[in-house]
Amino acid sequence: DAGVIQSPRHEVTEMGQEVTLRCKPISGHNSLFWYRQTMMRGLELLIYFNNNVPIDDSGMPEDRFSAKMPNASFSTLKIQPSEPRDSAVYFCASTADRRDYGYTFGSGTRLTVV
Amino acid sequence: TQLLEQSPQFLSIQEGENLTVYCNSSSVFSSLQWYRQEPGEGPVLLVTVVTGGEVKKLKRLTFQFGDARKDSSLHITAAQPGDTGLYLCAGAGVETSYDKVIFGPGTSLSVIP
Numbered sequence: 001d002a003g004v005i006q007s008p009r010h011e012v013t014e015m016g017q018e019v020t021l022r023c024k025p026i027s028g029h030n031s032l033f034w035y036r037q038t039m040m041r042g043l044e045l046l047i048y049f050n051n052n053v054p055i056d057d058s059g060m061p062e063d064r065f066s067a068k069m070p071n072a073s074f075s076t077l078k079i080q081p082s083e084p085r086d087s088a089v090y091f092c093a094s095t096a097d098r099r100d101y102g103y104t105f106g107s108g109t110r111l112t113v114v
Numbered sequence: 115t116q117l118l119e120q121s122p123q124f125l126s127i128q129e130g131e132n133l134t135v136y137c138n139s140s141s142v143f144s145s146l147q148w149y150r151q152e153p154g155e156g157p158v159l160l161v162t163v164v165t166g167g168e169v170k171k172l173k174r175l176t177f178q179f180g181d182a183r184k185d186s187s188l189h190i191t192a193a194q195p196g197d198t199g200l201y202l203c204a205g206a207g208v209e210t211s212y213d214k215v216i217f218g219p220g221t222s223l224s225v226i227p
Contacts (some may be wrong), residue, residue: 004156033214034166043157043202056214091156100146103154103204103215 006092006106013113018080021109023092024073033103034067034077035091043091049075061086082113117141118205118218126224130192135221137186137203144206146179146186147215151200193225 004088005024013019025032047057049069057067062084069075079086089110093103119138127133137146147157149157161170163179164187174197176189177224190197200222204215 035217042219044187045217048214093156101158102149102162105158107154108156113202 004092004094004104004106006090006109008109009107011109011111013082013111015083015113015114016081019082019086019111019113021077021090021092021111023075023077023106025092025094026104027073027074029094029096029104030072031095032069032075033093033095034075035093036088037091037108038088045092046077079111082111084113087111089111118203118216120201120203120218120221122221123134123219124224125221126226127193129194129225129227132189132191133193133223134187134189135201135223137188137218139184139205141205141207142183144183146183146206147204148177148188149188149202149204151202151220152198157200157202176184190223193223195225198223198225 004026006021011019031050034046036044036046043058046059047067048055052069052072065079067077089108091105091108093105095101095103121136125133145162147162148160150160151157159170161177163170163177166179166183167181168179175189178187186203200220202220203218206215
């Protein structure tokens with residue numbers, strides 16, 4: 001398996017533009033998580049899905065952020081409109097339906113909003 | 115709200131030294147995981163501990179879960195430059211039925227050759 005695949009690896013955009021981050025989880029994993037990592041706040045859970053259903057989106061900063069998981073092999077995190085304070089590394093992670101299996105993380109998308 | 119604290123926040127040591135990093139909480143966790151993150155990459159799972167008092171070894175790394183399942187430690191023997199990275203602990207709560215875990219802020223380790 002190629003692991004959790006995220007795209008793009010780097011994204012530079014202007015304030016006000018729409019940004020879409022993509023994630024392909026490991027086949028057979030039925031939980032998917034979106035995290036944001038910054039120096040100040042560490043790893044923050046934004047939203048997670050179980051069997052393609054959003055379970056907890058309490059970490060989504062505000063209405064500018066939205067996430068979808070239309071099928072078991074694909075998820076998107078969208079920011080519209082983007083702001084400079086959204087600059088961070090965004091990670092996607094997946095796991096099988098057992099918490100002691102641990103998470104497999106993608107390599108992340110480094111987002112810079114100028 | 116379940117929170118995890120890690121100490122120290124930063125650690126810089128010489129190659130060959132031993133070190134211990136700690137992960138603490140006031141909450142009980144059903145399991146606890148340790149990850150290592152290298153620059154430009156996502157965290158990579160090192161180990162999961164499930165039973166209170168459990169000790170697991172991974173080559174030069176020794177992980178221990180506290181008896182009360184509220185804390186954990188990671189001990190590295192004879193540190194090498196390849197051990198450099200951010201060490202994160204993550205706890206799975208007893209209240210949640212899904213796979214959500216909470217991450218600590220991490221310990222940034224630098225091993226100097």
